[in-house]
Amino acid sequence: MAWRDAKASKVRLLLFMSSIVLGIAAVVSIQLFSTNLKDNIQRQSKVLMGADYTIDTRQEPTERAQAIIDSLKPDAHEVNFVSMIAFPKNGGAKLVKVRGIEGAFPFYGQMNTEPKIAATNYQDVGGALVDATLLLQFNIQVGDSIKIGELTLPIVGALKSIPGSNAISSSVAPPIVIPNRYIEDTELLQFGSRKEYQFFYKTTNDFDLDAFEDKIDPMLDFENADLDTHTSTSKRLGNRYDNVGKFLNLAAFIALLLGCIGIASSVHIYIKEKLKSIAVLKCMGATRRQSFLIFLIQIAGIGIIGGLIGSLFGIALQELFPYLLKSFLPFDVEISISFLPVLIGVLLGLFMSVLFALLPLINTWYVSPLEVLRVGESPSKSSKRAQLIVSSAIALFLLLFSYILLDNIFYALGFVLGTLLTFAILAGIALLSMKGIRTFFPKRFGFAARQSLLNLFRPNxxxxxxxxxxxxxxxxxxxxxxxxxILLSKTEVAETADAANIIILDVQTKQKDAVEKRIQSLELPILDNIPIVTMRMHSIKDQLVNTLRLDSTRQVRGWILSHEFRATYRDSLTTSEEIIEGEWTPEIQADAPILISLSDNLASDAKVKVGDDIVFNVQGVLMNTKVGSIRKVDWAQLKPNFTILFPKGVLEQAPQFNVITTAVPNEDKSATLQRELVSNFPNVSVIDLRQVYTVVEDILDKVSWIINFMAFFSILTGIIVLIGSVRTSKYQRIKESVLLRTLGAQNKQILKISALEYLFLGVLGSLVGILLALVGSLCLALLMFNEPFVPSMIPFLVFLPGISLLVVIIGLSNIQTVLRSSPLEVLRREG
Incomplete structure (x- = not known):
């Protein structure tokens, strides 16, 4: 019976099935890609690092650290730092990451260069490998030269890729690889320079890296060094992309939920039209169980077929993700197909379609045989208890599946509650609109307008x-x-005269006046001249940092105990700072206690509050300080911000370097300034905040594209649900329209009635969606980002009319059958 009835209703059942196909495809494709990503990270973990393990430190290794490093016999090592470089050929200048390598690094994978031989012989010939994009940008060829500090080297190869780098980091500071023996000749490693020493090691396959890390890493931590193995690095990388996968899974899951709601609605109308047939079956001796199973088998069948089609579509779809995420991945993803996500897709199609169809399906259980004799009466309704059980089963399934996707019960609960709340708000607004139209019905409207509004709360x-x-x-x-x-407003560089858009780093004290004069000679302003003093924490609340490192029960975060802080001193706060506890002291008098200000994140991680004592080691000199205030710092503002702020009158005589900021009106002026500074002060680094902003905007555009891609599934699923809903109520509409024509209505009027009805639905749905997004984004801006919110007009100018028009077109696509139907058709059918 299920098969026979399905053949007679195949168009409707196909539309039911199509409602969940896209959602299943999205879930399966993301599950498959996540599985492939994890497999690739695990398989390529050595290639990602280029070694089995590394030891790194952001200062010259201590005597004890160097002894440990030497005892392990490194196979290669490097010094890397960020600096300005110049191209003598055309005077171009650029901020880059210089990597001075010695040894046969990488041991796994390879540097991709043009010509290929340059990757292996650059150390022997004494040349530089320069980022290929950088060469194109400045029109430089292999064979030209590059100036790094006081050193000029020939360019022997274009560097296309190197293990561990990705497109995003390279766009900010492109990599330059040179032989390690030339680092000293650059004369760039001066006081305050930000540098990193790395030592690379290769081991045998049977070497127990986890046990080795557990033993050696604590010893190195004590010496302000760190050990990373290829396994631990791949785990961290896997966790990072796992979070992206979870977000995409949730977006796909929402599309699937939309499809399931479409199924529930369509099945509700489908079953309602079948109640008379079910009553006839029961008159002929069919049991409740039999009549229920006829339609349950149909729904289960379309769920399985829909899950299978969706899974196959998802397998094809996952091929797109490596291209979508290419900029965020430091390696190429090899795609393979695993059976588990496909099985999940089929089972998901079965369970979701059956669960969401159960609410209307249980009505078949309570159909009385007498329904066949009753005319015009309301059909029997299912019990409240049965509806409660099915609703609870749906909620439980959603929670369990969300937990599988997120692996956190609280996040899963929050997601389910948030989704149900959003659905409830949208459904509530629809119901209130229907009630409002019914209560305040515009009787003076024309016939077509009144009839279209009546259709919004008609049966079915x-x-x-x-x-x-x-x-x-x-x-x-x-x-x-x-x-x-909101995100772009946090990083945007204002084009005003008083807004700094150039930051000049690592200016030595003896260079300060000369750098200022050079900037002013170009008719540019000096906006800030910020002194920087490096220091480490010696003790926190009378507990030595060295003692805290060994205390496994400590509450102080580990990074604080080995971090080299860059602090400054001044007598005023900036626009990105706000005192939230204590009182700011602008200047310290002689013999008075030193009252410093800490950022709120540092105070939280160090477990200190106003009045607590901290002793700093300022390049060998111990300095006793007291926390006088705690600041809230807006780190998203692109300006020099500090975790530790001293008042004036304390650090003036300490060894220091400076950060100078200025504002340039255009790119030409920026390029001129960078050329001047690099040629006269090779050690300084120049950051053009407008270039950083461009990189940030590019990243956000790529993220937006990915989220748009997932939102597309929700929009497309909504369209399919719309088509299914229109098709499901097709015969009901034919009956209504033909009766209207029998009463004298013209085709033009019927067309107008339908167009106005769907226009109202499109405008209401899209407008409510935009307003909900507006409220949610306003809350994010005020509560999370603490930023004034100026909404984009794209949703109002593009989405609102575009989606409304699409709804009208789809709604009218079915009206041709109505217009072609003869009034006698329905009358004969009724007879």
Missing amino acids: NQTVVLVVAIGLGTFLISTLYFTKD
Whole structure:
């Protein structure tokens, strides 16, 4: 019976099935890609690092650390630092990451260069490997020269890739590789220079890296050094991309939920039309169980087929993800197909379709044989208890599946509650709109307008499901645009005369006046001249840092105990700072206690509050200080911000270097300034904040594209739900429209009625989605980002009319059958 009835209703059942295909495809493709990503990270972990393990330190290794490093016999080592370089050929200058390597690094994988031989012979010939994109940008060829500090080297190869780097980091500071023996000749490693020493090791396959790390890493931590193995690095990398996968999974899951709501709505109308047939079956002796199973088998069948089609579509779809995420991945992903995600897709199609169809399906259980004789009466309804059990099963399944995706019960609970709340708001607004139209019905409107409004709450109406489907899809994609604007406003560099957009780092004390004069000679302002003093914590609240390192029960975060802080001193706060505890002391008098100000994140990690004592080691001199205030610092503002701020009158005589900021009106002026500074002061580094902003904007654009891609599934699923809803109520509409024509209505009027109805649904759904996104984004801006919110107009100018028009077009696509139907058709059918 299930098969026979399905053949007669195959178009409807196919539309039910298509509602979940896209959601299943999205979930399966992301699950498959996540599995492939983890496998690739695990398989390529050595290639990602280029070694089995590394030891690194951000200062010259201590005597004890050097003894440990030497005893392990490094196979290669490097010194790397960020600096300005110049191209003598055309005077171009650029901020880069210089890597001075000695030894046969990398041991796994390879540096990709042009010509290929340059990757292996650059150390022998004494040349530089320069980022290939950088060469194109400055029109430089292999064979030209590069100036790094006081050193000029020939360019022997274009560097296309090197283990461990990715497109994003390279776009900020492109890599330059030179032989390690030339580092000293650059004369760039001066006081305050930010540098890193790395030592690379290769081991045998049977070497126990985990046990080795557990033994050696604590010893190195004590000496301000760190050990990383290829296994621990791959775990961290895997966790980072796992979070991205979880987010994409949730976006796909929302698309699947939309499809399931479409199924529930369509099955509700489908079963309602079958109640008379079920009553006839029961009159002929069919049991409750039999009549229920006929339609349950149909729904289960379309769930399995939909899950299978969705899984196959997902297998094809996952091929796109390596291209979408290419900029964020430091390696190429090899795609393979595993059976588990496909099985999950099929089972998900079965369970989701059956679960969401159960609410309308249980109505078949309570159909009385007498329904066949009753005319015009309301059909029997299912019990409240049965509805509660099914609703609880749906909620439990959603929670369990969310937990599988997120691996955190609290996040899963929050996601389910948030999703249900969003669905409830959209459904509530749809119901309130129906009630409002019914209560305040515009009797003076024309016939077509009044009839279109009446259709919104007629029997078998689709108002709620369409508003939810349209609204949720619009909500997702609008939230993306609003949030992107917030993020960009946090990083945007204002083009005003008093806003710094050039930061000059590592200016030595003896160079300070000369650098200022050089900037002023170009008619540029000196906005800030910030002194920097490096220091480490010696003790916190009378507990020595060395003692805290060995205390496994400590509450102080580990990074604080080995970090070299860069502090400054001044008598005023900047616009990115706000005192939240204590009182700011601008200047210290002689013999008075030194009251410093800490950022709130540092105070939290160090477990200190106002009044606590901290002793700093300022380059060999111990300095007793007391926490006088705690500041909230807006780190997202692109300006020099500090965790530790001293008042004036304390650090003036300490060894220091400076950071100078200025503002340039255009790119030409920026390039001129950089050339001047690099040629006269090779050790300084120049950061053009507008270039950083461009990189940030590019990253956000790529992230936006990915989120748009996922939101597309929700929008497309909503469209399929809309088509299914229109098709499901097709015969009901034919009956209504033909009766209207029998009463004298013209085709033009019927067309207008349908167009106005779908226009109202499209405008209501998309407008509610945009307004919900607006409220959510406003809360994010004020509560999380602490930023004034100026919303993008794209959702209002593009999404609102675009989606509304799409809904009208789809709604009218089915009206041709209605217009072609003869009035006698329905009358004969009724007879």
